[in-house]
Structures are given as structure tokens and as C-alpha cells.
Amino acid sequence: MREYLQAASDAVPAVLAEVREWVDIDSGSHDKEGVDRVGALVRARLVRAGFAVEIDRQQVYGDNLVGRRAGDGTLRLLLIGHMDTVYPRGTVAQRPFAVRDGRAYGPGIFDMKSGILAGITALDLVGPDVLARYGSITFICNSDEEIGSPGSTPLIQAEAARADAVLVLEPTRNPNFVTVARKGIAAYTLSVQGVAAHAGVTPESGRNAILELAHLIVALQALNGTIPTLSLNVGAVTGGGQRNVVPAEASALFEMRAADREHFDAGRAAIEAVVAGPRIVPDTTVTLEPGAVHLPLAVTEGARQLVAVAETVGADLGLSIQPQSTGGASDGNTTGGMGIPTLDGLGLIGQHSHNPAEHITIAQIPTRLALLAGIIRALPEQMG
Template sequence: MTIKNHANELEPYIEGKQDEMLQLIEQLVNIDSGSYIKEGVDQVGVILKEQYEAQGFTVDVKEQEMFGNHLVIQHKEADDPKIIIVAHMDTVFPKGTVLERPFRIEGDFAYGPGVIDMKSSHVTLLYAVKALLEAGDDAAKNVQIVLTSDEEIGSHTSRQLIEDLSEGKEYALIMEPARKDGSLVSARRGGGRYTLKVKGKAVHSGIEPQNGRSAIEELAHKVIQLHSLTDHEEGVSVNVGLIEGGTSVNTVADTAVAQVDLRITKMDQADQLAEKIEEFCAETDVDGTSIVLEGEITRPPMEKNEQTVELLEKVKEVGEEIGLDVVDTATGGGGDASFTSAKGVATVDGFGPVGGNAHSDKEYLDIRSLEERATLLAKTIQRLS
């Protein structure tokens, strides 16, 4: 692929596009598209599909039965693109949220469900691509864009798609929002979910307590054992976040359930942690009880490896060209960057615009960052091509 030098032609296109970008952001934000609202996620997908098709891109719709459809997008003249760009269309908010608090602008900030996580990212990505096309730059043909529908609930239907499309790629740019201070994300913790189901024997706690076998008592032992695996210095945390059990206060509980969240920072911690959990649950502390353990490590960590550092240096060079001081940070939250990173692709996350308070009713976008971040992304694609 021959890439012409159109670096100086990108900024003039993006400058002055803020109002256009905000109009599209408003349209996307004002659609309820929580992960379980298939029709809403698909509506977002239809809008984005039309936008890319208008630019000469092909859109392969990956139909999903329960969740929104995934989209795989690339230029109709693309030939083995080396950059994968990943963004998700779903939010965490339930149906009806838009009616309660639709998109609004106050000064330099925009508000609304999903405005920063990550509907504004879709718009900065689109305008970065438009800028490359407007400049006649073939770098636009070097990207494969993957828009997914279930990132907020663990990427269960999209993980395989992302991993498959990562094969043969050199770079992965992930469109989660930049941090509040504008930082890109160079590392993410991996993690998993487990469920412990304990079975005991129910009896009246006043008449014959000696004949009962308390599932709650057994679960209490396991909670303590699981929490003992936490090692903050090593970046490992185990949290039993939900428990339930029993039927009444005067009955020895015959059932108890715990939901467990795990976080890791290094891939080699995954097997060690899984083995330890299985070891704890292989035996009971309360005679006559039994345990069923379900779950697994669902996301590998995104580690700041040599490939990531090299990619970051290139992005920082681009930042210097446009007067932007690019810094990076690690975050405890999981994301799709973990999948591309674990496949050996140089990965940097946080290419979306600046904002904060995601997943809350105070979620916001810093409008001033829209053109800046679209320019950074466009020039990064150009540099990597």
C-alpha cells in the first residue's frame, strides 16, 4: 500500500466540525441502547452503518439473536488492513433513561446516557476517517473497524469476533474515552466472575438445630478464604460482592449463593488464582454441605508490554505535532483492549474524547476535546500506515 503524505490536510477538515459532531452525538445519545435493549443498539448500528456506507465503506452485519448486531467495517478498496479499531455501541442504562435525562449541553460540557462511554467516540472515529478520505489519504483503507453490542456485559458474543479479526493485525486502537485528564490507557486489569452455590440441610433452628447443616455457615468460611487471595501490591483482588441464602430466620439455611468478582494485572496470575479457588471449593468446612463452583477468568489483562510502549511513543510523537501532550495511565476496569493485547497486537486504549463519570447520571463529555481527539486519531492512523 502506498500512503501519500497528507498530514497537513487533516486539521483543516476537522476544524469547525464541532457543531456537526454534536448533532450526531445528540442523535446517538437520545437512543436507549443498554446492552439488553437489542432494538436500541441496532438502531445505533443502522445510523453508523449508513454513515460509513456513505463514505465508500462496506459494512458486514454480524446478526445476533439476543443482543445487538455487531458491525465489521472497512473501505471497499481495503486490502489486508493492519489496524483494528474497536468501539462498542451498548451502554449500561435501562430503557427509559433517555426520556428522564436526554442529551443536553451546558457550557463546554454535554450530558446524557452514554455520552462519553462511548457514543462520542463513534463520532470522533467517523470524523477521523472522513478527514483521511477528504485528504485523499489511503491510510483510510488500512483500518478495519469493529463495532460491538455487548462490551458492558462482558463481550460474551463479541470476544471471539474481536480475537479472530485481530489475527494478522499490527496495531489495535480502542475507542474507550480518554481519562478525565486526557490520558490514554496503556494497561487494564483482567478479571473474571465465579458463582458459589452451597447446599446444606434445613431444619427448625429451635427444635432440632443439631440436625441441620447450614449452607450460610459454609459460605461464610468460603468468603473469608476467597478474600484472603487479595494482594493489592500484586494487583490481585477478589471480592464477594453479592450473597444470598436461607428461607427464614428460624430455619437452618439449606442454600446459599455468592457472586465473586476477580481482578488481575498479569496473565500468569489467572491460572494461579483459578487453581486456588478450585482448591478452596473442593472441600467443605461444615460437614454435610456441598459446593458447586461455576465461572472462569473472562478477560485477560492488558499489560503494558514492549509493543504497547513502542506504539505509545508513536502516538506521543503525533501529539507533539498537533500541540497535544499525550500521557498514559493504567486503569482497573476491564475492556476489549484486553482481547487484542492478549493476541499479541500492539494496543492502546482511550482514543475517545475526554470526559468522565461514566455509568452515572453525571456522565459528561468535554466538548472542547472533540476536534482535538479526532485529529489525534486521524494522524495516528496516518502515522501507523
């Protein structure tokens, strides 16, 4: 795999010049126009790499791209990267792409515009002869990962269903890291309906929705530690409005995370049991509304095969690959949750995603590109 190192080093100036163009366009998840402008550049880059690119049109969020390339082999590979960022319009004007002290800064450069470009560059590095050993290579660039992929999840599910292996180009902070496990996330809105009353004149006729919600919050938070790997957080509360009125309404937003399907399902059942339990404040009505669900990305046999390939390729590059688990979700949760072998965290090396200090480390670009290229070259033999 060392053979790719020199070519990867030679590619760095072009990678930086191109990622600068992508980074210097605001593309927050809610900025359809900005995401579509980035999409036009990414699409042109995929076409240059030999992909036929379909546009998955979206009404609310940016359009998703699906690059396709057919080969003569059998293995069907899916690569995934997202074009949206967490930053609102105007962020680029404040802090555009910049290189300082061997680091390239800019909104979304690390998470993960450079990851998409790293994936495409690695495909270029291995060249058409190797790519032809695949049955098909599909490259999804989606528009809305940072808000849970509401528009792109059906596309990802459809493409993952006909893939044998998935590589997700999310970033990572250490050149030896790849991501094999991510906790699943279940989001909820919990609402309590009580009865309003004058707090001084007829308090006994009121039913305090905030009090009932408070008891529910304590019971929900108490689930932490009762199920392995589970973490539950009540993150927002609203309710009532006036000091002298028994509040008729209160609600909370919370999420539960767990590392594998068994404990994830146990967590969901435990939440439902708390809500179904007896009311502390009589005559209040409680509604639990499930929100977005990301199934856990767990380590399966197929994922272990992908890790083994990464380890072999990495060893040749002087890396000691360390598979990582993280609490954060990505589109890898969707593909891994479906049981499709998924290796994540294959983007470039840097730090501080979702933060103004976000950057990639330039000196670590060649090794990462060579690792990606080596994995892409080895997969048809190892998994085909």
C-alpha cells in the same frame, strides 16, 4: 499533525449534531431494538466514510457491525467501539442530549457513542490517500460491551486474529491520557449445598450452608494482598430463608481482577485451591462455577510501539501523552489478551461514565480528533 487541527475544529458542529441523533435513542445492552436503531445510523455513517458494512446478526442482543475498507499497503488495522449503554429505555426521555457550559450531556455520549463517531471522523480527516496505505481497515461496532460482550466476543476475536494493531475508542478523562493496561476479570458463582433441619429440635442433623459459605468468603477475601495486583470482591450473597431452619443452600457472586497474565492465572489457581480445601462444615458440597473471563490487557512490546506513535503525534499537538492503567475492562482486554498490539482509551474527553452527569468536553474535541487522525496517518509507516 497540526494540519488536522483546523479541519477537526471545523468538524465539531457536525460531530455534535450527529452524536445528538445517536444519543437520543435509548440503546441499553438488553434493548435489541434500540441498539439496532443506533446501528442503522452508525452503519450509514460508516458507509459515508467509504466502508463496506457487514451486519453480524444477533438473536438476543443488538446486531454488530463490521465496516471494511481495503488498501494497497500491508498493515491491518482494527478499530473497536460499542453502541450499547448501561441505561434502560426511558432514560433519553428524562435527560436527552443537551449542551451546557461547554459540555455535551446525554446517556452514553461519553461511554461511548462519541468515541465511535470520533474514530470515523478521524478517518475522514486523514482522507483516502492515507487510508490506502493500509492493507485493510476494519471497524467493529458491537452491541453488548457493557455486559461483557457475550454476543460479540467471537467476532472481535476473529477480526483481531487477522489484525496487526487495534485501536479501542473507549473514552478517557484527560486529553493527555491513552489506556495501555486494563486488569483482567474472572467472574464466579460459588454455591454451597448443606442439609436443612429444624433449628431447635434437631440442629445436629443440619449442615449450615451459610456458615460454610461465610468461611469460604473470608478465605477468598483473604487472597487480597497475597498476589501482586490482585483484587477480589465478593459482591452478592444469597441463602437460607427462615430463621428457624438450618439453611441447606447459600451462594455468592464474586470477581477477581489482576493486571497481568501471570498474576491472573495465579489468582484463578488460588481461588480453586480455597474451594478445593477441607470443609469447615462437614458434609457440605461446594460448587465453583466460573463465569465471564476478560484476560488482562497488559503492556507488550507491540503496545509500546503504539504508545510511542501516540507520544510523537501528541507532542506535535502540545500534548504530553501519559499511558494509563485501569481496573476496568473493555474489548481491548480481548484483543490485548490475544497478544495483538492494542491501544485503548482513544475516545473523546469527558467524565462520569455510567452516571447521569456523563458528558464530553466540547473544547477538547478538536485536539483529540487531531491526535486520532495523526496516529492513523503515522501507523502504516511506523508499524507497516
